[in-house]
Amino acid sequence: MPRVRVPSLAPFFYTMRILVVGGAGYLGSHLVRELLKRGDEAVVVDNLMTGRREFLPQKIPFFQMDGGLAVGMEDVLRKYTIDACVVCSLLNGGTRSLEMPFHYYHNNFIAVFYLLQMLVKHGVRRVILSSSLDIYGTDVSGPVDENTATNPATPLGKTLSQCEDFLDDLVHAEKLSCIVLRMGNIGGAAGDANIGPWPGSNNLVAALMDVAHGSREYISVSGDPAFDILHISDAVEAHMVSLRRLGNLAGTETFVLASGTLLPLSQIIARAENITHRKIRTQDGEIPFDPIPAMRTDVTLAVQELWRRAPLDIDRVLYGAWEWRKKFPKANAFVSGYDS
DSSP states (O other): OOOOOOOTTSGGGSOOEEEEETTTSHHHHHHHHHHHHTTOEEEEEEOOSSOOGGGSOTTSOEEESOTTOHHHHHHHHHHSOOSEEEEOOOOOOHHHHHHOHHHHHIIIIIHHHHHHHHHHHTTOOEEEEEEEGGGGOSOOOSOBOTTSOOOOOSHHHHHHHHHHHHHHHHHHHHOOEEEEEEEOEEEOOOTTOSSOOOTTSSOHHHHHHHHHHTSSOOEEEOSOOEEOEEEHHHHHHHHHHHHHHGGGOOSEEEEEESOSOOEEHHHHHHHHHHHHTSOOOEEESOOSSOOOOOOOBOOHHHIIIIISSOOOOHHHHHHHHHHHHHHOTTOOOOOSSOOO
16 A cells, blocks of 8 residues: 655654664564554664564564664665654663663663764754653652653663763754654563563563463562652554654654652552452562662653543553463563563
8 A cells, every 4th residue: 555645734644664673672662563553654774682473563664783883774764755754762770770781881872872863864854762760760759750850870761861862963964853752661562462571581570470370480589669650552542642743743842741749669469469360479678670760750751741630540450461471471581581
């Protein structure tokens, strides 16, 4: 079917072809699924360090490589006319970034630098950056929102800040339209439970489901930390609406994406046990995942401009994750690398 193009004054009514860098990861695969569902097209670039090719339809254009590989991206952008690019390939994990700064600076800034260079060269001037609340650091007192000063304390936060600063410069110099989505912890699975967080991944909700399923003996906990967990569907919806907003945007917009609700881990576990009807064992020790630091968030702007409703609650997150885990009980654990 030929693609229909209309002027950007009507951004909700034309088919887009979106380049999704990191499109085989947890967030990326859900986003690709939603793009296709709504009649858009997707071109995926992913090095499969944390992504899984089987989460993507076989028919979509897929390139296994780093998004910052200039020669490879040159070939992709010559072959396909791209309307916008979503960068959801940034590594997460502030504590891990302290141990692997080279890895984080290479993936989260250097690769993004060369990717943006190629996008500008080929006339792609609409970009969404899937950033993180880690950019605010750990010394925050009140609820964070889009106007809260950033104070990154780890290589992760510093590379996020560099990416955002670089995008701001490109907005002025190259007339980019850019939306930055600063996300907290995400969890859950798509409504039909056909894709979800891969068992064995460094994702809190996935770890709870692994214990409930029996493929993991327990999770280690230290105290009773609080978490804010956003449903993956809310994260995807924010990206979808942002893609349409880019059509009328000249400059940069930033949104804080979180549920706005902090819950102690003990309460999350209790709710997970109620939904799964399974006992979720815990053991004292270092938490095996590297979540976003506990911080209160003000998501008023995202509610008003992106979702037009309240974020889905933790029970919806846990229920979707459990439905996914039950649907694929023999899925092999995938433990190398880090969540995209």
